[in-house]
């Protein structure tokens with residue numbers, strides 16, 4: 442299903458509709474009155490690492506109200522029907538993600554946890570009327586499913602994540618791939634398979650790939666691709682003759698890979714990738730992406746049948762259409778330590794799309810899954826307290842460390858233990874287990890321990906019965 446873009450708000454007003462068949466007061470209306478007499482409407486836009494956990498926490502809490510509580514309900518809106526764990530998009534792109542891990546249906550989670558779900562893409566906001574507008578929704582044949590429509594809210598939480606920042610580099614929009622969504626990851630995977638087939642059928646030699654950006658995304662994708670292309674090549678005849686079936690160039694403009702992690706970890710990551718045959722170019726900036734190659738700042742041409750742009754993030758374009766809410770230079774919504782946007786106390790923002798500096802002089806909360814999850818836990822408590830007119834303390838980020846996955850059996854990083862030197866380095870299978878356990882804990886919160894365990898068994902069986910890499 443596809444969201445159609447409409448040029449501006451206010452041109453095609455659609456009749457209000459609840460979109461649901463139950464008898465509760467409609468969440469959707471074109472006249473969102475503050476004293477509407479129905480339950481307080483909390484609308485969360487974006488069901489990612491942060492937004493979905495918030496919907497689950499709030500849905501659970503609100504269906505067991507305390508005596509005297511203001512009745513309230515939660516609506517989650519997402520432009521996709523399935524929740525995808527974004528930190529695993531590189532595995533989806535490489536084709537190494539098991540079918541059991543590729544997503545959870547929002548509708549099923551909504552029913553289980555007491556919130557409602559609506560499929561839609563945020564297009565704009567009318568803060569005066571307490572309404573947000575969703576783009577028209579079409580099916581794959583271009584037939585309309587839902588027109589442009591308004592959703593009324595009393596409290597709005599924007600959690601739409603981020604997109605990759607192309608720094609206005611020529612050719613990126615036209616010729617580079619990105620990993621902003623599951624659709625992007627699957628497109629990359631199909632193109633990777635096509636390149637492997639081309640190399641196999643035309644005896645072209647190794648597949649040439651350039652990854653721009655040596656942060657966690659670029660590093661994790663590099664390690665995963667080496668394993669994946671080796672497995673694909675092993676199934677053919679021509680590509681398997683190559684010592685390296687893929688020539689992968691990882692290009693980073695900064696002096697080292699994963700610059701957010703300590704230097705010794707950057708060195709270990711680079712050594713690991715080089716041992717896998719990756720060409721690591723640090724201190725080199727890509728000035729143009731063209732069909733078949735990228736150009737570096739010293740005019741060197743790096744051949745690349747596929748180029749992935751993974752150099753930093755910024756907020757999605759829709760944040761510029763939120764009725765004048767304040768943005769920073771990376772197009773993230775500026776929020777106070779309560780996660781309320783600076784210009785509207787009824788609009789909150791969290792996760793990658795928000796910029797929060799919890800204490801004067803402290804660094805901004807980083808755009809990471811663990812930060813989005815901590816904000817979700819904070820906000821679920823804060824919104825309940827706000828409904829009960831209790832005072833709310835500010836959000837504090839607790840850095841638990843960072844881990845970078847290096848293929849299916851390895852990871853490296855730092856756990857923020859309270860040790861002299863500020864943390865504990867972790868590497869190898871133990872680090873890989875710690876990396877995996879973050880997603881495991883997320884799934885337990887979403888679907889409970891039993892269902893997650895059953896999924897794990899399915900995953901384990903998949904690994905033994907299916908090819909290591911998805912081949913379609």
Ligand SMILES: Cc1cc2nc3c(=O)[nH]c(=O)nc-3n(C[C@H](O)[C@H](O)[C@H](O)COP(=O)(O)OP(=O)(O)OC[C@H]3O[C@@H](n4cnc5c(N)ncnc54)[C@H](O)[C@@H]3O)c2cc1C
Nearest residue numbers: 487489490491520527528562563601602792793808809810
């Ligand atoms: C390849 C990769 C690897 C990563 N690895 C790690 C890691 O190891 N550790 C870590 O901490 N972080 C990692 N990250 C970062 C992490 O994924 C993000 O910080 C985290 O997902 C942010 O959560 P979020 O809730 O803000 O947004 P997201 O999880 O991105 O969710 C945003 C949601 O909003 C929806 N949406 C977007 N636009 C609209 C719209 N207009 N209308 C309606 N819905 C919309 C999307 O469909 C999506 O469901 C990685 C990211 C990538 C890409």
